[in-house]
Amino acid sequence: MIRVVVVDDEALIRSGFSLILSAADGIEVVAAVPGGQALEAVAAHAPDVVLLDIRMPDVDGLTVLRHLTELPESPVVAMLTTFDADEYVAQALRTGASGYLLKDTDPDDLAPAVRSLYEGAVVLAPKVVPTVVDGYLRHHRGLDSAAADVSMLTGWERRVLRGLAQGLSNAEIGARLHLSAGTVKAHVGTLLVKLSVANRVQAALWAQRAGVLAEDGNL
Incomplete structure (x- = not known):
């Protein structure tokens, strides 16, 4: 409930x-x-x-x-x-x-x-x-900085970030990547720290700014 x-x-x-x-x-x-x-x-x-x-x-x-x-x-x-x-x-x-x-x-x-x-x-x-x-983007750093931040992520973290930017839940991301929801949650926590953002919404906006969605339509 x-x-x-x-x-x-x-x-x-x-x-x-x-x-x-x-x-x-x-x-x-x-x-x-x-x-x-x-x-x-x-x-x-x-x-x-x-x-x-x-x-x-x-x-x-x-x-x-x-x-x-x-x-x-x-x-x-x-x-x-x-x-x-x-x-x-x-x-x-x-x-x-x-x-x-x-x-x-x-x-x-x-x-x-x-x-x-x-x-x-x-x-x-x-x-x-x-x-x-x-x-949101008007109040934050530029495209080059966003891209640099995203470049710090591992391959798995980048794929999870792409899922966040698509509005998917942890369970949905896990199903597509064949990972448990707990593993996805751990990746989300790590990438939030690396990108210096407070939550999933901010991470999704950074992904859009850095062109992560344009890299590949799939996770």
Whole structure:
């Protein structure tokens, strides 16, 4: 059972997401709270996934995210917003968010997105991918530096990185490479350190910047 906490300042959003997710197989919404209660809810319920509003009147969503990423066993966090061109998205990704969803996400897509987050995949709303990528890359080093960073990876790490850039989960990458999910997770941890990035989203963006996807369509 995937345990989920929904954090949003709007009661309607909290109740709507809770109803949709609670009706899905294998997902349990253990709490739905406004921003000021986010950290308390996470401490009390130890969720696997947190859906976190990026803009709230009572507390800054990025501040909550920062606290969550510092926990010994931090949950996977996806940011929620009504905006498809939010200036805070790049900062959220740098801070450790693993996804970015619009609040008007199709109800049929919400549960699959949560499952993908739980499995370790990068989840970005399709409408914002260009904005996210462009905004992130504008604030980071150039192409030559990215290529140099990627060149430090072993062959296996490079193939795993290509899988991350394709949005695959650890299990999906493992199936394609005939590796266990645990081995893939270890490779992911190593390449994150080598690339000096905080999470899978940032690694995927580096892969795009360095042209890793253009090398080969397959893993």
